[in-house]
Ligand code: SF4
């Protein structure tokens with residue numbers, strides 16, 4: 001049987017969901033023979049490949065680069081999973097939505113800055129006015145709420161998907177921790 | 178036992194099950210007695226029902242309106258539907274409206290893990306919302322010595338108002354504005370800490386279903402609410 005081509009993507013999140021993924025520990029070995037990790041912050045691939053079976057996406061959409069990436073990843077992925085509250089609801093990154101972006105930047109880069117005052121304009125992607133969850137822009141096939149989703153939960157999701165099932169998480173996960 | 182002779186038992190069906198109701202019992206009370214689970218949020222056993230959240234809406238045959246089970250009296254011969262795919266969708270939508278209207282960020286909320294909105298969302302299968310978040314900034318009032326009111330998490334259930342009025346007799350809490358502009362206020366809108374009516378009893382904090390009324394000094398997920406019900410029923414009994 002062909003190995004399942006799996007990818008993970010890190011957008012506007014704290015990396016906690018990826019840490020949770022690593023916390024699966026030795027059970028990762030159980031599924032290692034059935035999967036090929038084709039793209040991830042955890043592996044050294046620069047290009048997101050075509051024909052990915054499953055992509056776990058951590059983080060909300062907060063800047064212009066996130067938006068480009070998620071569109072491309074969506075087009076190349078069969079099953080797109082919103083992993084964790086930032087991807088599912090916007091969560092902590094979206095708390096800035098209650099304020100005007102210019103004020104937020106001013107607060108961070110002028111009011112509280114001691115050197116190099118002013119928001120960066122070169123070499124970093126520009127922030128969008130509002131942070132949004134993935135499904136406000138692209139179709140999401142599976143929602144895995146939690147901040148972060150537990151290692152057990154992520155393992156369950158992977159095992160079920162590898163067995164060809166869409167897991168029912170209603171009794172296993174909720175918003176928050 | 179003169180009262181017994183006037184005692185009327187009604188029979189009705191809920192989700193096809195034949196059930197009995199005594200006089201003045203609501204559909205919700207009868208359902209609970211018969212282990213039929215109807216989701217509720219504003220309802221609090223021991224306080225007067227108000228029908229504010231609409232989560233408990235049920236269908237009654239022959240009535241083209243949905244009725245809130247928590248304030249609708251059971252009637253002889255009623256045929257009640259408490260669960261249907263359509264009702265389930267309405268209930269999910271109500272949860273979505275609540276989650277999007279204010280700012281619920283469970284990951285940083287003191288009540289996470291002990292919150293009725295969070296557990297209702299899970300129970301009803303709301304694992305994401307389909308409506309846009311409003312991201313409107315509400316006030317948080319930290320002026321009280323012991324408690325915080327964070328209106329960003331308020332679901333306008335009015336439990337605080339009812340317990341403060343009906344049980345404590347202070348009526349510190351009330352509601353101002355209409356529709357989406359509705360806000361809970363203390364006294365005439367003064368900061369809670371300046372309230373002349375509040376007795377600092379903490380009853381409102383105990384019954385608040387979410388992380389809107391909490392004790393000061395709690396970190397994420399630390400705010401647990403005491404089981405207030407036995408006390409409340411006891412006080413009710415004395416008053417009547
Ligand atoms: S009040 Fe409940 S739903 Fe709102 S943020 Fe807190 S835990 Fe989440």
Ligand code: SF4
Nearest residue numbers: 341375376378379381
């Ligand atoms: S602490 Fe007691 S008196 Fe004060 S507002 Fe709450 S219920 Fe009312």
Ligand code: SF4
Nearest residue numbers: 331332334335337385
């Ligand atoms: S503060 Fe709490 S108890 Fe009062 S209306 Fe809001 S959610 Fe309900």
Ligand code: FES
Nearest residue numbers: 228230231233247
């Ligand atoms: S529980 Fe009946 S309307 Fe809120």
